[in-house]
Amino acid sequence: MSSAQSTQPDSAAGGRRLWRRRTEATPLSWRAFRRSWQAYALLSPIFVLLIIFVYYPPILGLIRAFFRWRPGVPATFVGFDNFVTYFTYAETPHELVNIVKLLVFGLFAGIVMPFIMAELIFFVRSAALKELYRLLVIIPMLVPGIVTVLLWQKLYDPYLGPINDLLRAMGLEHLALNWLGEHRIAIYAIMFVGFPWVWGVGTLIYLGGLGQISDSVYEAAALDGCTGVGRVLRIDIPLVLGQVRLLAILAIINAITAFQNILVLTDGGPGFSTMVPGLTMFHSAFRAQKFGYSSAIGLLLFIIAMSGTLIINRGIRPANEELRQ
Amino acid sequence: MTTELQRSPTRRPLQMSQLGLHLMIAFLLLLSLVPTVIMINLSFKNGLQYRWERWTLSLPLRGSNYLSAWDVIDAYMINTVLVAVVGLAGVLILSLIGGYVFARMRFPLREPLYYAIIALLMVPWVLSFIPAYMLYNNLGLLNTRWALIIPNVAGGPIFGIFLMRAFITGIPEELYESARCDGAGAWSLIWRITFPLSLPGLATLSVLNFVAEWNSFLWPLVTISDMSKQVISVGLFRLSRTTNDLVDFGSGGPLFAGYVLASIPLVILFIVLGKFYVEGLVESGIKM
Numbered sequence: 001m002s003s004a005q006s007t008q009p010d011s012a013a014g015g016r017r018l019w020r021r022r023t024e025a026t027p028l029s030w031r032a033f034r035r036s037w038q039a040y041a042l043l044s045p046i047f048v049l050l051i052i053f054v055y056y057p058p059i060l061g062l063i064r065a066f067f068r069w070r071p072g073v074p075a076t077f078v079g080f081d082n083f084v085t086y087f088t089y090a091e092t093p094h095e096l097v098n099i100v101k102l103l104v105f106g107l108f109a110g111i112v113m114p115f116i117m118a119e120l121i122f123f124v125r126s127a128a129l130k131e132l133y134r135l136l137v138i139i140p141m142l143v144p145g146i147v148t149v150l151l152w153q154k155l156y157d158p159y160l161g162p163i164n165d166l167l168r169a170m171g172l173e174h175l176a177l178n179w180l181g182e183h184r185i186a187i188y189a190i191m192f193v194g195f196p197w198v199w200g201v202g203t204l205i206y207l208g209g210l211g212q213i214s215d216s217v218y219e220a221a222a223l224d225g226c227t228g229v230g231r232v233l234r235i236d237i238p239l240v241l242g243q244v245r246l247l248a249i250l251a252i253i254n255a256i257t258a259f260q261n262i263l264v265l266t267d268g269g270p271g272f273s274t275m276v277p278g279l280t281m282f283h284s285a286f287r288a289q290k291f292g293y294s295s296a297i298g299l300l301l302f303i304i305a306m307s308g309t310l311i312i313n314r315g316i317r318p319a320n321e322e323l324r325q
Numbered sequence: 326m327t328t329e330l331q332r333s334p335t336r337r338p339l340q341m342s343q344l345g346l347h348l349m350i351a352f353l354l355l356l357s358l359v360p361t362v363i364m365i366n367l368s369f370k371n372g373l374q375y376r377w378e379r380w381t382l383s384l385p386l387r388g389s390n391y392l393s394a395w396d397v398i399d400a401y402m403i404n405t406v407l408v409a410v411v412g413l414a415g416v417l418i419l420s421l422i423g424g425y426v427f428a429r430m431r432f433p434l435r436e437p438l439y440y441a442i443i444a445l446l447m448v449p450w451v452l453s454f455i456p457a458y459m460l461y462n463n464l465g466l467l468n469t470r471w472a473l474i475i476p477n478v479a480g481g482p483i484f485g486i487f488l489m490r491a492f493i494t495g496i497p498e499e500l501y502e503s504a505r506c507d508g509a510g511a512w513s514l515i516w517r518i519t520f521p522l523s524l525p526g527l528a529t530l531s532v533l534n535f536v537a538e539w540n541s542f543l544w545p546l547v548t549i550s551d552m553s554k555q556v557i558s559v560g561l562f563r564l565s566r567t568t569n570d571l572v573d574f575g576s577g578g579p580l581f582a583g584y585v586l587a588s589i590p591l592v593i594l595f596i597v598l599g600k601f602y603v604e605g606l607v608e609s610g611i612k613m
Contacts, residue, residue, distance in 0.1 A: 029433075036432030038511050043438065046423050046482055053479035054445055057453035057460055064456060071462060120350045125343055133350055134603055140357045142591045143364070145540040146558040147584045150565050151360045162363065162380055196356045204606035211607070228342075257451040260543055264562060278451060285455050286547055294455045302452040309447075 058302075065299040069292035082296035091272045091280075098187055098276050103255040105191045110251030111244055114202025119232055121203070122210045134207065138200035149264045152193040156180050156265075180266050183273040190265055190274060202247050209243040210236060242318035252308040257301050277301055368394075368581035375577035387578055394583035400553060401560030406590065408473040408556065409538035415474070416481030416534050417527055423482055424489025424523070425515050429501065439490070445483045458547055472548040473556065477538060485530050488605075492526035493519055529605030532598045539591060557587050 033040075065082060067075040086092060121133045140148070155161050156179040164176035179189040213236070221231050237244075259278035262268065268275040268283075277297055285294035367379065369386040427439050457476070458467075466472045496519065504518055542558040549555050552563070561583060568580050595602065 032433050036430070039426050039430045039432040039435075042422050042426050042430075042511065046419050046442075046486075047438075049419075049475075049479035050442065050445070050483075053457070053460070053475060054453075054483070057457040058448055060460070061452050061456035069459075071459065117350070117353060120346055120353075123343075123346050124350070129347070133354075134607075135599065136354050137357075138595065138599070138603065139354075140361065141536070142595055143361055143584075143588045144558060144561075144591065146542050146562055147364070147587055148360065150561060151364055151584065153565070155360065155363070160379065165380060196353055198353050198357050201606055204603060208607035253449050257449050263543075281451070281455065282543075285458070291455055291459060298451050298453075298455055302449055305449050305451070306447075 061295045061298055064292055065296040067292045067295075068290075069295065070289050071291070075292065078292070082293045083300070085293060086277075086280075086297055086300070091275055092277075094272060095275050095277050095280060098274065099256055101187060102191065102276065103252065106251045106255035107248060109191075109194070109197035110199065110202060110254070111247050113197040114199050114247065115206055115240075115244075117198045117203045118206030118210060119236065121207060122236075134204065137198060137203045140198075141200050145260075146264065149193060149261050153180070153265055156189055181270055183270055186266055186270060186274045190262055193261060193265070205243050205247065206240055209240040213239050241316050245312055245316040245318065248312045248316065249309050252312065253305045256305045256308065364581050364584050368578060368585045370578040372577070390578040390582040391586065393579040394586055397564065397579070398557065398560055398583050398586060401555055401557040402586070402590075404470075404554060405539060405556040405558075408470055409477075409535055412474045412477035412481065412538060413531060413534050415478035416485050417530065419478070419482040420485025420489045420530060421520060421523065421527065422515060423486035424493045424526075425511075425519050427486060428490045428493035429514070429519075430511070439486075442483055443487055445480075446487070454543070461548060467548050468551050468554065470554060473541075473545055476544065477534070481534055484533070488530055489523060489526055492523050496522050525601055525604075528598050528601035532594060532602040533605065535594055536591060561587060 064075060066077060066079060068078050068081075069075040117137060121130060121137075124130045124133065143151075155163055158164055158176070158178040158181065161179075163179070167173070167176040177185060180186050217235060217239075218231070221227070221235055226234060257278055259276050259282060262274050262276060262279055263282065266274045268279050278301060281294045281297040281301070284290040284297070363380075366382060367375065368390055369388065370378070370383060370390075371387045374383040374387075423442070427435065461467050461472050461475075466475070500518055500522070501514060504514055509517065540558065541556065542562070545556045546559050546562070549559070552560070555563075564580060564583065568577075
């Protein structure tokens with residue numbers, strides 16, 4: 001294995017290595033490629049798998065969004081027909097309203113609640129308890145996602161669920177509704193799943209960001225009498241905008257593309273009241289076998305999610321790096 | 326943040342506010358745990374208790390619910406562990422190699438190739454879900470365990486390489502130099518030096534990957550029709566659809582016992598590797 005030396009040609013001469021590292025000058029000659037065969041050989045299994053199973057499907061989807069495409073039948077080009085069909089479909093405006101609702105709520109639950117929890121933990125004085133809380137926030141994640149959703153389905157059960165049992169016990173019989181079965185309530189019942197939405201991952205990401213804020217910033221703030229809530233608003237929030245941006249992007253992608261909870265809880269019902277585009281994509285592929293139409297909806301969702309991501313990326317600018325450790 | 330400045334002058338009010346803080350945290354944590362507590366409580370009930378004493382602790386606890394549940398979900402549990410572990414092994418190997426190559430080797434097109442991988446983190450699954458199904462269909466992989474293993478082995482290293490590259494960059498260069506002087510090749514630099522030193526990074530990756538696999542639902546739902554090959558998420562979903570608590574009094578308790586059993590592998594994982602998971606997320610918060 002003497003050729004290891006050749007992919008690291010400068011490992012002997014220290015001075016040259018420094019220069020190399022700074023400029024990253026790797027000549028693009030045929031000899032350089034040949035000398036680096038080992039790096040390419042090591043990467044080749046990764047790229048073979050990526051090309052077949054990760055690059056190819058979305059590209060195929062991009063193309064087949066413009067085709068009529070069913071298993072076992074040759075695909076035929078139909079131009080923008082699939083998109084026209086979706087936008088002229090009677091339930092589409094309703095589906096779009098639903099994802100807007102889910103988006104607004106998702107941004108609140110995904111950004112604000114973990115931040116509140118992170119701040120509470122961050123203000124805790126005792127290091128041992130801080131450590132303990134950090135571990136406790138991830139306990140809800142030890143329950144598989146599907147189990148959480150199935151549990152909430154039981155909580156909402158109109159006859160056997162604890163929510164209605166509690167309301168009846170309090171004499172509020174008239175408020176004991178069929179939460180997932182009423183047209184106007186079902187979508188909000190779906191949002192409420194996971195209350196109080198203290199999401200462990202988000203909380204820990206914020207805690208990482210808060211821990212990075214330099215002590216001198218806090219000392220200066222305390223001298224100016226900026227403590228407690230004032231400090232949170234004027235110092236902590238501007239300095240965790242990087243984390244806010246990450247969680248906002250995750251929340252947007254999730255709100256626009258996720259439909260697993262809806263599929264399990266209501267399957268779009270009652271009627272079409274909880275339908276979202278993702279679920280229509282799922283149904284048209286696996287129930288109606290319309291894979292081209294389904295790919296078109298997938299492409300639309302991708303475009304919406306990407307635009308949202310770009311807007312957030314432009315809109316939220318993390319504060320000055322100098323204030324962090 | 327425990328600077329002397331904050332601590333000394335106003336000790337009393339601060340202690341009060343600390344108490345309030347603990348109460349608020351405890352309140353939020355308790356609310357988050359309500360469904361879990363209800364699940365555990367219900368998992369120990371017999372038919373009559375399930376019908377009439379659902380929300381209170383009722384004795385005797387019926388532990389045999391767990392045996393009945395295991396009899397139904399054992400195949401799903403074993404399938405999921407099998408698929409997740411095989412996939413994870415592939416992800417760890419490819420991420421370690423990829424991370425090493427991008428962190429330690431210098432070769433033409435290194436950065437473009439690296440970004441060609443990392444850019445894939447930006448492609449939401451929704452764009453590839455339908456065409457990927459057709460691809461596995463055309464390859465004849467539907468309804469085989471490969472349909473569950475391959476997506477993980479192929480896609481897992483995307484984030485894995487990102488994570489491991491950052492980790493391996495932090496290993497001191499001197500270790501590599503002395504090994505190279507002893508004539509070690511790339512292969513032994515990876516396995517003898519990089520591997521043992523990047524165990525914490527691999528642990529973080531393992532937890533993230535295993536949790537994702539354990540939770541995967543939509544993909545196995547559409548690709549696996551043979552229930553004997555099905556994974557736990559879909560198994561529990563189907564079970565919840567076929568059990569009717571109103572008609573069949575005995576079914577409630579075992580169903581919830583099944584939910585608890587499905588959580589146990591994740592509990593074990595977090596007991597063993599939870600520290601790495603928390604560290605990994607806190608770290609990723611710092612990298613923003």
